[in-house]
Amino acid sequence: MTPSALSPQQPPSRRIAEELRRRIESGELRSGDKLPSERVLAEEYGSARNTAREAIRLLAEQGLVTAKHGKGVFVREPQRLFRFGSDRYSIKNRETGLTPFRLEAQRQGKVARIDVPSIAREKPPADVAERLNVPADEESVVHRENHYYADDEPVQIVSTYLRWDEARDTLLMQAKTGKDGIYGRLEDLGHVMTRVRDEISARMPTPAEARTLNLLPGVPVLEVLHTSLDQEGVPFEVSRYVHRADRTGLLYELPVEK
Secondary structure (H helix, E strand, O other), rough: OHHHHHHOOOOOOHHHHHHHHHHHHOOOOOOOOOOOOOOHHHHHHOHHHHHHHHHHHHHHHHEEEEOOOOOOOEEEEOOOEHHHHHHHOOHHHOOOOOOOHHHHHHOOOOOEEEEEEEEEEHHHHHHHHHHHOOOOOOOOOOEEEEEEOOOEEEEEEEEEEHHHHHHHOOHOOOOOOOOHHHHHHHHHHOOOEEEEEEEEEEEEOOOHHHHHHHOOOOOOOEEEEEEEEEOOOOOEEEEEEEEEOOOOEEEOOOOOOO
């Protein structure tokens, strides 16, 4: 497709962005290649430099290019998705000695980091109170917030809620909870995970989530509201996973009920 063949119905900046996107997806522009300058793009497409600049901004929002200060704009290297599903809670994975996130990061050759910015007794959000069967108008839960990074790039936010009357005075109130993490400590309390319920939705991030995940404008998040149920069918932990959608995929293999 030549510049003159681009659809005239689209705004000029979007037409230029679509043509550059085609060149990237076809391999004509490869990972690490430097894009033509704004001046060159403006001349090539018969547009103003501001129009070319807006086209590059659109590509950056789509995660296709990145600007390097003083060097120019380059085609980004394709990013593998972090894939999470029901197997993240399996005994097989736990036997590796790694948390699900650290195991997935290792598979991709990345260095995992998990920060725990807060552990606090709180009133639970209404949806958490309903699933955990605790009062929403009392400080009935412990809220553990974790931020997950791969090679120092933020990937996900996890807010875990546990019953206060169970978590108080235990390692669940500490950043480091010991062998097998929080599920090991919850097993010590008699809760063996036998079933999970994941409710998945897509949405735009809150301003705080966008800052924490360092999201470009227009990038959505995947939210997974996870409930763990024990051997008695009792819900004992609820976690809200907020994944950046440009880095995360969800993979589930489930038996077909008869």
